[in-house]
Amino acid sequence: MRDTLRTRVRLVGATMAVSIALLVAVESALAHEEYVVDGERDVAVGEFLAESLTDPFVVGPLLAGAVLVLVGIAGYLVVPPVERDVGAFRAAMGEYRSYVPWLLRISFGIPLIGAGFGGYFISPAVHVQARLLQVALGFLLLFGFATRVVALLTLGCYLIGVVVRPILLLQLEFVGGMLAIALIGSGRPSADHVLQRVAGTPGTLYGRLDIVHDRARVFQERIREYRTLVPTIVRLGLGSTFVSLGLGQKILRPGIGLAVVDKYELTTVVPASPELWVLGAGLAEIGLGLALVGGFFTRASAASAIGVFSLTLFALPDDPVLAHVGLFGLASVLLITGSGPYAIDRRLEPVETEEPADAVPEAA
Template sequence: MDAPPRRRSIARLVGPAALVAAVLFGAIGTARAHEEYVVDEEREVAAGEFLREALTDPLVVGPLLAGALVVLAAIGSYLAVRPAQRDVAAFRAAMREYTAYVPWLLRISIGIPLIGAGFGGYFISPALGLEARLLQVALGFLLLFGLATRLVALLTLAAYLVGLAIDSVLLLQLEFVPGTLAIALLGGGRPSGDHVLQRVAGASGTVYGRFDPIYDYARDFQERIEPYRAFLPTIVRVGLGCTFVSLGLGQKLLRPGIALAVVDRYDLTAVVPAGPELWVLGAGLSEVGLGLALLVGFFTRASAATAIGVFTLTLFALPDDPVLAHVSLFGLASALLITGSGPYAVDGWLERYGADRGADEPDADVSGTA
């Protein structure tokens, strides 16, 4: 029997998506790191040598294993007991009230960094000193106002991909891919210029409605794309997960020299009495683990909240790190707090398993936005 059309269409996306992921992760080794925003030079440390020495040091391996066991024990205990289910349900219901603002949240998360990059004299990432002021400021303001939103989002994605082809350092802002794709899927939402113009064009007897050239086409397109809005959380969490894995590998585990330089510059071993190797390995493995949790949709809201905490700590711990470089990450993580995991996530299986055991079933995750 043939597969349903929707399943076949999804299957056709798997191959290209896997190819894109392979290309992105293949470029990790050449990407520079967020740490380059705050240090000028890195230590000459080979990744293989660093990992070999660190993983044979009991003072490094011991705390890492202990931390992993604590995390696993906490997750296992929660799944076994499932405490505060009514609180979880109430939280999700509260998050659902913000659903209409997800398009606006995503627009400002990409628009503000674009405007900052334009006036700052760099291209998307502070690590790429390529000035494109007019382009970035124009795209940024159009996203903020929500004018021609889907088209502008796709143009922003195209500009990012061109920049990535020029310099792989733009992998530092990999979150621009899921961010712009999510905006292109949702459109401007409310509040936005697109929404206002659409309402005026659709009102009976308006002068603008007689001259608007795209109202009918836009309405038909929205109807065709409506079934795919359910995949918004999937796009955001997979993209954010890939970003975390890329940063954890490219910044720390595969390039420890730059991370060790940051530890030295800010004397982080005095903040937490741990060796530099433990700092680098702990941070790198934590980012990779968090990224994988987001990729598979495991405790998605908790992972998103953890990501926001990581960004916040980074801003306080590294005062020289440009805040605008993290705005898009904040926005995507905040969107996941609202939407939850979406389709094709471990969370969905865990909820069904909890319901089968007779636990209070939480409110369903938000899968799309108006």
């Protein structure tokens, strides 16, 4: 039992270490081309924070928003106003657990295919022709063929890409997404599931030729108990992405955020200063990311993340939607699974039980 717990802690620790290392590298990403702006304002971080945090029209709304959030959380914990509704929602979402592997596969397979045909490498900010590689990986994920191997290959390509072009940190969700797929497998519908069934049927010609089937079954049995960690890995991946975007693209690089506010005239949409727009968005993304990493109100945080993505897509008409499909997928997975192990939610709601790993159909 102790060995199992130790192994789980090491797996979660390794995932966190990868995410944190990539997050720290945001500060050293020197050559940034952004999705929707060609340049950025020449604004120093210290100057921006000094001016913003001494302006009552910036600090006031931020404090008011923080107080409203805290009051809402405290009110829910003390007097749950929609307890039956929340319970019914969890039960309904739990019925979709078997679709989690498929949801993850299409959420990252489609963006990979789009990147290949779009002439960029994973992120629209990296204009590199890698059509054959990305289309092949994307289609293999979509079909669910050699899924775990393909996920690890994709993760390897991404990490190599980050070393060469740190701006790929804009797509940090690929770390959590590929690790989750590598752990949970292909599920069904998938080519892996079909081939496994054929190979496992006595007397089939394919079963005699397939040299992978038996080894795959042994491997699946060994990692079965760790598949409950998938929600934890998804939380870390999605939360780290939010923190990196809020910190690296707004707080530490306010010139980018200010350029976006100028380009789309966002101050006419909501009559607030550009500094409030940038600082508010950055702090909100960091707060939401930390809530996801910690597993605090996970389903509500995931729903808020989907709201943020949707609002961004409507507010920025030329934003590359395809690049964000992975984020939508990770947030949708958390709506289905909840927080998983190692989460604050487990302390707040100890009566909520996790679905066993066998609830998700296994495939290679």
